[in-house]
Amino acid sequence: MTKHLLLWAVLFLLGCKKNDAQLSTDREDRIALDSTHVETFLAGHPEFKNYKSDFTELYRKHGYHYIWYDQNGRIDFAEALYNRVNQIGADGVLTKIPYKAEIEAVFAEDGKAKPQDELLLSAMYFFYAQKVVAGVDAQKSKSTGWFLPRDKIDYVSYLDTLLLEPAKIEEDDTENIAQYYHLRKALQRYRDIRDQGGWGAIAFPDSKKVLQPGDNDPAVAQARKRLAATGEIATDNGSTTYDAELETAIAAYRKRNNILGAHLTPMLANHLNVPVEKRIKTLVVNMERCRWLSPDIAQSKELIAVNIPAFQLHYFKNGKPVLQSNVVVGKEANKTVIFSGQISYLVFSPYWNIPNSILKKEIKPAMAKDPNYLAKHHMEWHGNNLRQKPGDHNSLGLVKFMFPNSNNIYLHDSPAKNVFGMDDRARSHGCVRVEKARELAIKILEDDRNWNPQKIDKAMHSGRERQYTLDRKIPVYLAYFTAWANQDGVAAFFDDVYERDDRLAQLLYK
Structure with missing residues (x-):
């Protein structure tokens, strides 16, 4: 709190507006609030009853004084929050705003302080913070198979942050990971596509297994039109001939969506044929999953992340990607669990201790x-x-990469290299097979003076099991994202291999 007061003093001396001054508890222009008004307000607004403890904490912290009003009227930040709530659909929040007409009436008035209006604005804030920042509660996220750790959002402290830094209401990387905002851009792009009529289907010819450069077919023109809708092709010339422009666009689309193979196939056509409305729902679902991840993840000095639906592993050092690898994950009957751990040791030339379930x-x-x-x-x-x-x-x-856990899951190499070239790579008993396991071991140990690539190769082929404890622990996250976007909002979509999107969508689309 001392830092906040110091910051307020500096801002005051600089002549800042009144919305920058909300954390000073001894301002002369503050208005006292009778604590009994909170009970009366909640009795008349039952949809906000779950915020009762938050109301108590908030106003106790502010000495039971108004937050959204002072002697001069409503503070500037109230308007910013109101505008943000009115655009809450851009955040993929589909729930109606409770008592919306009442809230609109407050902002249609002159802004003079009334207990009912003050409490309604606090309730509006709690609604915003819960839906946009926190997301569905932890128990509901676990019901969708998500066991990665979640931070508990302190609504009261977060409001203090917003009052000091109002710009964070638009984008705050201390509360939501950057991917959240990338997906938000993608959501707007796909809604625009929907509003412009979406896209038609590609009718792939039954007589062919692939369409490639030089081929002439109506499906080529349909694919060209589809790719133009999402910007892979700048303009649709309507040609039915598979030309170099289409070849480049399809190659880029395959790479972004991690679809193996080349050219236009029935499987690729099915991926392109998914309706835009379903893609919008997928983006909304994955924005919700982003709310469940702590932004602190991005601050990790090292990080290994596996996205199960994408069948991909990414290894980051100092925030920069140093390795990407295809992976094989658990099949439907042996789903890879969504959780996190810390790689603490490697095992070269490992034995495979066969689990009793597989033995039986x-x-x-x-x-x-x-x-x-x-x-x-x-x-x-x-x-x-x-x-x-x-x-x-x-x-x-x-070689295998161990992060001890109750699920008995780890990363490991595999002799079956052909599986990494298959479209469906949900084939393991639950552990994650890494195509570039050797390269991953080299990257992990590259700063360890005890190892070099030659020693690693020797240990991997020695035929004698050897365990090596790392000098640090590397966070590893096994996550589940069926959509991912770059900073421009260009999205990739991956198959919902464990059919978890619809379960989450039911929670969000009530």
């Missing part, structure tokens, strides 16, 4: 059919447990 469901039935199954697959009993020996044949590959 897969290995024992195979052993019953083939008495030599264990020898063929380089497996052995170790006490009462079954394990697979280290080597090129091992299902974990040549």
